[in-house]
Amino acid sequence: MHFAHIGSLLAASVALMGSSVDAATPAAWKTRTIYQIVTDRFGVANGVTPSSCGAGTNVYCGGTFQGIISKLDYIANMGFDAIWISPVVTNVDSQNAYHGYWSQDLYSINSHFGSASDLQALSSALHSRGMYLMVDVVANHMGQQVNGNYASNNPSAYKPFNQPSHYHPFCTISNYNNQTNVEQCWLGSSQSDGLPDLNTENPTVYNGLYTWVKSLVGNYSIDGLRVDTVKHVRKDFWPGFNSNAGVYCTGEVLSGDPAYVSPYQGVMDGILNYPIFYPLTRAFQKPAQGFTEMKNMINTIRSQFKDPMLLTNFLENQDQPRFPSLTGDRALAKNAITYLLTGDGIPIIYYGQEQSFNGGNDPYNREALWTSNYNTQSEMYQHIVKVNKLRKAVKGLTTNNPITTPLTSVYDDSQAWVFRKVGMVVALSSAGSSGATQNLYVQASSLPSGQLQDVISCKTISVGTSGTVTIQLTGGQPAVYYPSGSLGGSGICGH
16 A cells, blocks of 8 residues: 555657557456556566565566566466556656556656556557456655655656645644545655655646546556555545546555445445455454354445445455465465455455465565466466356356355354355355364255356265255365356366
8 A cells, every 4th residue: 555656658658649448347347357466576578587586675676567478378377357567657766666656757657667568568468368457556646755855845856746736745644533634644754755645636636647547548558447545535536537547446445444445435436345355364364263254344345335346355465464474274265265256346366376475564475476487286376277267157147147246145153154146156164274074054945956066176066945955165175166057168177
């Protein structure tokens, strides 16, 4: 959250302004599965020797747009049909700006990642595969001071906002219960390390941001935006920003309180689902935590949010410790990831989750992926493949699509939870890998009848019209069932 700043175009790329964008609607995003990338840490172009870039490295390591293009098979073969990349605009001249969130010039591309044409090539490469491009943007602030000049008195180095009146006067956020303080003061502890806060009450600034985001999306045929630090800008700024973008926007509102977060979906298409992130993490962080808190939050979200299916769900991101840093139990991690891929909303998998990276707080959670050698046989990579195959198999269903249907709980105890989404039945375990075999006795009437196949283990169960059905979970592993007769041609379990 602390580092988020917008991706964009180039003055040099004005020729692209007329290019048409096949704008993806918010509804079209509901069936997508997003793979999040920190560009500097994901991949280098073929033939380029990557930097050693050890864990905790806080400088540029060499990842590029061309590096992403060279590894699209790695992403697509996991079943992802969208990527979210970190901010793309030119940042302040600092090695520490590798994350992309310290903007200096909104109208040029960060040369560390490549050129405007490289970004356009990435967009084209994704679209040729039927995949979407989401770009991280920010409208709240710019980068840290440039050449010793503060934005509050001499912001001439920033583009396009180069006047003191374009920024709120320096102050620190001292009271997060005071929304004006949150919106108009700077992120950071001092003026020297603070992030200059854009004066979005100024018509020059908000119209400039609206014009910029429209050109960014148009120049690079972007399909969606992840919007940073949304709670730090007045709410009535966001409808104009979202409409000028013309594509699905999902905003970061860093709070676990649904009553605080939900009003933001009234001004933006989607929101990063922090309200479910915290109980999801707690449910699987240790064995036998139970699912009551998580289920209650799902019900609260349904009652308070405009459209829960447009919320984006995650277990890890660039601001939070990686889940395996909290527990080394792979079974618990698989269950948590399974919920992401099957629960209500749009799933996001953070690069490196498929390799069970275990970095803690920033910057240790931003490891270089090339250190894994892009292992497609890793345990978590293969797990994601299996569940995503089912998402792809049902993606085109116009009715009774389990991806876009709200879940219904059908079984719950202290160490297991079973929910149904039309024909899909998901059984999650919080027992952990050392737990005993779990026999879950589920009412047959609450399940789809006939033969169901677990897309993870390939085991089947038969469901009648009455009595109970035994779902067996071994070693704390999850199961995702679907009618066997509907899996033809899916590539799942030999079908």
